[in-house]
Amino acid sequence: MRWWWWIPLMLFAGFLGVAAYQLTQPKDDFVPSAMVGKPLPAFELPAAIEGMSGVSTADFQDGKPRLLNIWASWCLPCIAEAPQLDQLKQEGVEIVGIAIRDRPEDVAAFLARHGNPYTRIGADDLSQVQLAIGSSGVPETFVIDGKGVIRYQHIGDIRAEHVPILLEKLREAGE
Amino acid sequence: MSLTLSSRGMALFLACLLAVPLAAQQSLPPAPYAYRQLEDPAKEAAAQALMETLRCLTCQSQSIADSDAAMAGDMRHQVRTRIAAGEEPEAIRAWLVERYGDYVSYAPVVSETTWPLFAIPLLLLAGAGAILWRRLRRAQ
Amino acid sequence: MIAELGLAALWLAAALAALQLYAGAMAQRPGGEGAAALVRPAAVIQGIVCAFAFLMLLWLFAITDLSVKLVAANSHSAKPMIFKLAGAWGNHEGSMLLWVAVMALSGALIALVERRLPEKTMLATLAAQAFVGLGFYAFLIVSSNPFERLPQPAIEGLGLNPLLQDIGLAFHPPTLYFGYVGLSVAFSFAVGALVTRQVTPEFARVMRPWVLGAWVFLTLGITAGSYWAYYELGWGGWWFWDPVENASLMPWLAATALLHSASVLAARDALRAWTIMLGVIAFSMSMVGTFLVRSGILTSVHAFAVDPERGSFILALLTLYIGGALALFALRAGTVSEGQRFSVTSREGALVFNNVMLSAILGIVLLGTLYPLLTEAFDVRVSVGPPYFNPVGAIFAVPMLLVMAVGPLLRWRRDSIERIRRPLILIGAIMLAALAAVLALGEISVLPLLGLAIAVGLAVASFLPLRGRRLTRVPLAVWGMVLAHFGLAVALFGMASESAFSEERLAAVAIGETAQVGPWEVALSEVLPAAGPNWTAIEGHLLASYAGGDPIELDPQSRSFWAPPQETTESALATRWNGQLYAVVGSEAGAGRWQLRLWWKPFVTFIWYGGMLVALGGALALIGRVIDDLRRRAVLARIAERRGEEAV
Numbered sequence: 001m002r003w004w005w006w007i008p009l010m011l012f013a014g015f016l017g018v019a020a021y022q023l024t025q026p027k028d029d030f031v032p033s034a035m036v037g038k039p040l041p042a043f044e045l046p047a048a049i050e051g052m053s054g055v056s057t058a059d060f061q062d063g064k065p066r067l068l069n070i071w072a073s074w075c076l077p078c079i080a081e082a083p084q085l086d087q088l089k090q091e092g093v094e095i096v097g098i099a100i101r102d103r104p105e106d107v108a109a110f111l112a113r114h115g116n117p118y119t120r121i122g123a124d125d126l127s128q129v130q131l132a133i134g135s136s137g138v139p140e141t142f143v144i145d146g147k148g149v150i151r152y153q154h155i156g157d158i159r160a161e162h163v164p165i166l167l168e169k170l171r172e173a174g175e
Numbered sequence: 176m177s178l179t180l181s182s183r184g185m186a187l188f189l190a191c192l193l194a195v196p197l198a199a200q201q202s203l204p205p206a207p208y209a210y211r212q213l214e215d216p217a218k219e220a221a222a223q224a225l226m227e228t229l230r231c232l233t234c235q236s237q238s239i240a241d242s243d244a245a246m247a248g249d250m251r252h253q254v255r256t257r258i259a260a261g262e263e264p265e266a267i268r269a270w271l272v273e274r275y276g277d278y279v280s281y282a283p284v285v286s287e288t289t290w291p292l293f294a295i296p297l298l299l300l301a302g303a304g305a306i307l308w309r310r311l312r313r314a315q
Numbered sequence: 316m317i318a319e320l321g322l323a324a325l326w327l328a329a330a331l332a333a334l335q336l337y338a339g340a341m342a343q344r345p346g347g348e349g350a351a352a353l354v355r356p357a358a359v360i361q362g363i364v365c366a367f368a369f370l371m372l373l374w375l376f377a378i379t380d381l382s383v384k385l386v387a388a389n390s391h392s393a394k395p396m397i398f399k400l401a402g403a404w405g406n407h408e409g410s411m412l413l414w415v416a417v418m419a420l421s422g423a424l425i426a427l428v429e430r431r432l433p434e435k436t437m438l439a440t441l442a443a444q445a446f447v448g449l450g451f452y453a454f455l456i457v458s459s460n461p462f463e464r465l466p467q468p469a470i471e472g473l474g475l476n477p478l479l480q481d482i483g484l485a486f487h488p489p490t491l492y493f494g495y496v497g498l499s500v501a502f503s504f505a506v507g508a509l510v511t512r513q514v515t516p517e518f519a520r521v522m523r524p525w526v527l528g529a530w531v532f533l534t535l536g537i538t539a540g541s542y543w544a545y546y547e548l549g550w551g552g553w554w555f556w557d558p559v560e561n562a563s564l565m566p567w568l569a570a571t572a573l574l575h576s577a578s579v580l581a582a583r584d585a586l587r588a589w590t591i592m593l594g595v596i597a598f599s600m601s602m603v604g605t606f607l608v609r610s611g612i613l614t615s616v617h618a619f620a621v622d623p624e625r626g627s628f629i630l631a632l633l634t635l636y637i638g639g640a641l642a643l644f645a646l647r648a649g650t651v652s653e654g655q656r657f658s659v660t661s662r663e664g665a666l667v668f669n670n671v672m673l674s675a676i677l678g679i680v681l682l683g684t685l686y687p688l689l690t691e692a693f694d695v696r697v698s699v700g701p702p703y704f705n706p707v708g709a710i711f712a713v714p715m716l717l718v719m720a721v722g723p724l725l726r727w728r729r730d731s732i733e734r735i736r737r738p739l740i741l742i743g744a745i746m747l748a749a750l751a752a753v754l755a756l757g758e759i760s761v762l763p764l765l766g767l768a769i770a771v772g773l774a775v776a777s778f779l780p781l782r783g784r785r786l787t788r789v790p791l792a793v794w795g796m797v798l799a800h801f802g803l804a805v806a807l808f809g810m811a812s813e814s815a816f817s818e819e820r821l822a823a824v825a826i827g828e829t830a831q832v833g834p835w836e837v838a839l840s841e842v843l844p845a846a847g848p849n850w851t852a853i854e855g856h857l858l859a860s861y862a863g864g865d866p867i868e869l870d871p872q873s874r875s876f877w878a879p880p881q882e883t884t885e886s887a888l889a890t891r892w893n894g895q896l897y898a899v900v901g902s903e904a905g906a907g908r909w910q911l912r913l914w915w916k917p918f919v920t921f922i923w924y925g926g927m928l929v930a931l932g933g934a935l936a937l938i939g940r941v942i943d944d945l946r947r948r949a950v951l952a953r954i955a956e957r958r959g960e961e962a963v
Contacts, residue, residue: 005648008592009641015603016634018689022612023626031232031696034276101203101245126206127249134274136232136246210821210901210910223819228702236557238700241550243884243901281700288695295682296707299675303711306671 045122339442362423497529665722766811791939799932806925
């Protein structure tokens, strides 16, 4: 018997191992940002609605950790996370919003209906900032520390169980 | 959950190929260079070649050149405007890889994680050579 | 009642498969004659019963019985009848039932007609076939019951994905399943031959029609799938190296290699172990592909309803079949001698070369498809796409295509380059001339350039085996080879031309304005609403004229379906002999303008004409082989008869 007759079986066993392992893993299709741990890239966005200020990198340099929430008025999960954002605001968290591909009147209507947890909202009409920070959809929420470094990324809508995690990450970012 | 996924444009159904589900339609028109070519044919060709090798992030099995997803449109806009500004295609790819990891590029490069992709074909080449040599030499 | 009948038939078929397996295995022992007599009848009845189960499913879909879960989930009373029927296999459960039904029918056919192999080998083959079938029955009954009832009948069906409501796609998946079934038969023959150690030219002859048939169906399936992706997806791409596409390509590559090595075994009694190996690999690739598609562990644009439980089940089947067969192979391959020798410059030599190259290409497609899965286990996500597959595949494809042009000119066993010097020079000269001509046309990248040159040379070379022969006397199988090789050259030409010469035009056009793409001038005459049974659309009316000729009307649509809500683009194509104009109407671009996407793709249609020629060649070879077999059988019967008379 020659050893190389066993090669196909060995390769197949390897495939089985990987496939079986992958089957047990929860399948998520999220693309995590590779910018976590790096400083925010320089940007400056105009305000998404009248009466609020826009967002720029400089807003994140004052030593206070914040949440950066990527959202849009046309996004259904953003409605679902609105109460959690409100709760975070109640806890004293400062939330900066970036509205993706949105019209001022739609943004205003959304905020009137679902509440406004934001201190500032920038309008990112061409997803430029979204691309620059490695976000791949709406909604996503980033924890930014007081020096403007991205510390954590939450992909998808914020559910009730995510609130403590975000608070913890914010606390860590403040240390 | 499925609502979350599909309106993020992340559900992997065929739907993804052609269109974002109606619920997630955008209110703004597409970015200027999402569906517009560059004036300079050489630059447009370079942009097109690059776009065909970048993965759409909301419709994950298509290149941004083959996707109607709004984010793919914004990425096309980004690529075309940067190419128009004279940036090298590989610099743009590197910029995106820095943000999204190797996943965003369909063109793997030799790295710590991808070297077997290149080593194994060499091994195959050697193996094929060995089989042929052995078989055909003995056959003489 | 119908659903219950179907389910009962499925159970019965499973029981028969178990009987067939048991009897086939017992027949391998001394004194197993009693059991042996059961195998063939069990296979025949199993085929009939399983086909009956599938007919019951078709019936349920035809009458849209909404108390059945599968019907309610995949059909809709408003759908046209043809798509109601297609709905029966346009989903996971139904397609598995179709697969197993065709497999059982194939088993029945072998059991009825195949008598050329030693009976023990035949029974081992049928037992292997039953073993495979049994796994599928278990899969269907345990985790994918197509006949499951809803506790409460649905009021209306959920509809079929609108993208799948397309005649091409309705028949694309079954084509692939027929191919997989053919390969499962080849697999069973290989296992049977390993069990009884009877790897003979006769074995290759018996297996060959099944491989040829499988190969024809796989070729058609891939060709049709590619064309569907091309016109339906709205961006003019025809191959994306998507995992699901690769899953259909891998069995094709293995089947192509198997087909050629089986020819060597049949004609020359060489490459015994290699042929067996490929017989195992070809079906393994079908199973691996099925696993990848249905378990959903790879990110793909195509998706069946993904379910980890099903994935685990298919993986268990894979372990059993492929693992078992490969282990058997490793144990027995040493006892299968290599067979006849041959020289490097011989038909066998060329076929071995191409077999090795095809296997290497298969290895690369497999590697590129599975690699992301491997890195994900370490939480690193990578993408492997065209920039990898095209050049790396070409390293092996180019030598293979060159040898393919020459191989058919060589004689079996021993030949010399000197003897075929003139045709060699001819082929070389044509390729170089084509290369020069394409270079003169302008700057194009290396791969399309090579592709065009090789395609032209190969097209001519594929007909050279006919030179000096009376065409009426050329066997059908040789015509099949010539056509298939020519078809590949045609397809290659189309691919290279599309890649090298396509022109794209994206424009925002107002009514009455025109846009240019290549030699075409396209005017937007109006944009109107349109409606279908379950969709509404905007339809663009375009007038396209080629090089100033008479305008052709094109009506691309942008459709909105309401069950389920979804938008699709319906491209409109203007086909000429030298290419296709591809037009898509997109959304309104403001100020009364509409987004138009236009492509002029020279010779793109050659890709699918080529694919069809390849399939036609395969079909001719199949018919030729079957007729030869029937003739040989008639002659043998006559000889036996005469002997009988003499004995009297």
